[in-house]
């Protein structure tokens with residue numbers, strides 16, 4: 029049952045993304061997409077930021093884009109968020125054709141699912157679940173926004189923001205963004221709930237759907253869920269500790285609302301990126317924490333990016349294991365496979381290399397800007413968080429080009445890498461083995 | 468031939484360092500060590516910075532310390548540089564006693580040498596080599612400094628700086644430091660030559676001494692030498708590219724001298740740390756490069772610190788191997804052992820964790836300072852480079868305490884870690900193996 033493919037999955041994946049960016053750019057550049065018209069560069073940046081679910085922007089989606097432009101953003105972040113591959117499969121299904129083997133392999137590897145029969149079921153389930161969550165999330169948002177904005181505006185805002193949240197796009201169409209609503213418990217709960225769920229990843233969601241009992245979940249799901257919980261609660265407590273008295277962030281709202289706002293700030297970097305407080309007003313420790321969270325991101329095969337929660341957990345477990353004199357990390361009565369450990373370390377090292385190289389070039393290109401602002405922007409693009417300390421528009425074009433490359437690499441890089449690392453060739457040792465002193 | 472030790476090598480190592488810091492502090496606090504007298508805190512910081520060969524200071528060693536104080540600094544950086552362990556062995560030898568098994572094991576593991584008979588020979592060779600290099604380096608320096616400063620001053624400065632360089636201490640007794648001499652070819656060559664040699668590591672030096680032919684060197688030596696060459700030349704070219712027209716750094720000297728000064732700036736972060744240009748005047752890209760170099764540091768078992776060049780090389784090789792679908796990195800017709808790969812990744816992750824945690828606390832404690840200055844200080848302490856953007860004295864005491872912890876951890880941490888990771892217990896898999904999705 030071996031096949032030789034003409035193009036490798038990472039090639040198909042990158043090619044599809046590039047094609048979608050080209051189409052998106054062409055459409056954004058038309059007069060139908062924006063009131064004032066966009067330059068080619070603005071269109072390219074908007075298309076890239078939308079497909080990679082980064083949500084950084086050179087134009088204001090609320091005031092500059094027409095309804096067509098806003099719908100285009102929504103279509104693009106669904107394609108980039110719910111996944112190019114899933115949507116490729118759905119398209120084939122919608123056209124009535126049977127899924128070709130090549131497409132199936134792409135999806136299967138993305139899902140890490142062994143049984144081919146599961147794939148179509150999985151895809152349908154995920155699409156259904158996404159739709160259900162977006163619609164029911166929108167319905168709850170509408171209970172607040174319809175009374176506040178009227179039926180048309182209220183429903184449109186509710187659905188757009190539910191979709192933007194579930195896809196971890198972080199784009200807002202409200203004049204002042206979500207900031208005025210971020211401490212409203214109902215809005216906070218629904219929006220953060222949606223992007224955390226979307227950021228768990230398809231495998232975890234399917235696993236939850238299938239098993240229902242937590243103890244029966246796969247090791248991957250358990251690690252992702254535990255990691256998400258630890259990171260969210262840990263970041264929440266730290267943000268409250270750091271920012272409680274910061275008059276431009278948490279202390280801008282009354283003390284009863286601060287825990288809600290802090291929760292939003294703590295979970296939004298991985299990697300929804302809605303702008304709810306001014307990132308340039310955060311105290312320095314919070315900024316470092318946010319950059320750390322952006323780098324980790326959400327779950328594998330999710331609408332979130334970053335190195336992924338499971339990768340982070342495996343590295344933590346592996347490091348703990350080696351420190352205690354064991355070679356194999358264990359968790360939840362399972363031993364983490366050696367392959368997973370190697371892949372995790374490789375993804376971390378390469379991602380760090382990528383983001384450092386990008387940040388390095390940005391710092392070179394922007395000698396007038398504060399290095400911390402520029403580093404933050406680089407991390408945010410790579411983690412497709414889209415948070416900014418307000419410098420995106422002021423960057424030079426080469427810098428904006430680097431941001432686009434980082435978004436692209438951040439969105440498909442770790443996944444493409446996981447493909448490449450999926451099946452290491454078992455090569456016989458050609459050379460004698462030798463120790464190297466470490467540390 | 469199994470023994471149960473009462474204390475593990477890392478415990479003995481840390482204990483010895485703490486004891487030396489205590490003795491050093493007591494001596495620095497006496498009126499004999501400084502002209503104006505030092506506070507307990509200044510004495511503690513000076514002792515810690517000297518033993519860990521960091522060379523950061525709250526007092527000016529040139530003007531504040533007496534000759535006794537300066538000699539004390541020199542003794543301490545020899546102890547911390549040439550190695551506590553080597554010196555422990557030398558002390559036993561000097562006292563005429565035979566080396567106990569316990570001491571021998573510490574040294575042997577530090578050297579990663581298999582044969583016990585080699586150890587004493589190695590120690591004697593290294594001490595002899597260090598002395599030869601320091602004395603001959605001093606002799607060359609004296610040809611410039613004796614004419615410039617007279618016999619007494621010139622000889623003392625020559626020997627002190629040769630020793631400070633070989634031990635990667637980075638302490639200077641000249642009124643303006645080495646800055647006025649850093650573009651003088653002879654001085655630049657001797658000083659950088661000494662600290663690069665000292666930073667290669669005992670194993671590499673012994674290997675060079677023993678083999679003479681490069682092709683017969685061990686894999687460890689080849690990786691360390693290649694890595695050192697790549698990092699030095701790469702950093703040199705980048706520093707010249709970045710700083711050539713910076714009037715406060717390279718362009719402060721005539722264009723013929725700039726390559727010499729650039730060479731000094733490029734190699735000094737790993738981890739000699741002599742202050743030859745104002746670190747706060749470097750352009751931002753150079754600052755990031757310097758921080759990267761500080762983190763990598765010098766060779767294993769050397770007078771330099773950091774994660775070590777060999778660790779860096781193994782991580783690079785391993786990442787390349789996994790990317791190309793192989794599981795085992797190879798270099799110089801050797802396969803790098805799986806143990807070395809795991810140790811390298813662990814040292815990198817834990818060092819990064821340590822330095823990030825330290826920097827995080829520093830940023831919290833110093834809200835008024837520029838985050839980049841504070842991060843630089845944290846990296847510099849952990850890598851025992853001792854470079855500073857001029858804020859060491861202005862830091863609060865808790866921050867200075869964190870710097871001391873970072874110096875301590877940076878000097879003995881990776882080595883202690885290497886001890887702990889040296890012999891992973893071969894445990895049977897207790898649990899079923901499971902994959903985790905990565906990336």
Ligand SMILES: [K+]
Nearest residue numbers: 198300301413
């Ligand atoms: K986003």
Ligand SMILES: [K+]
Nearest residue numbers: 637739740852
């Ligand atoms: K130093």
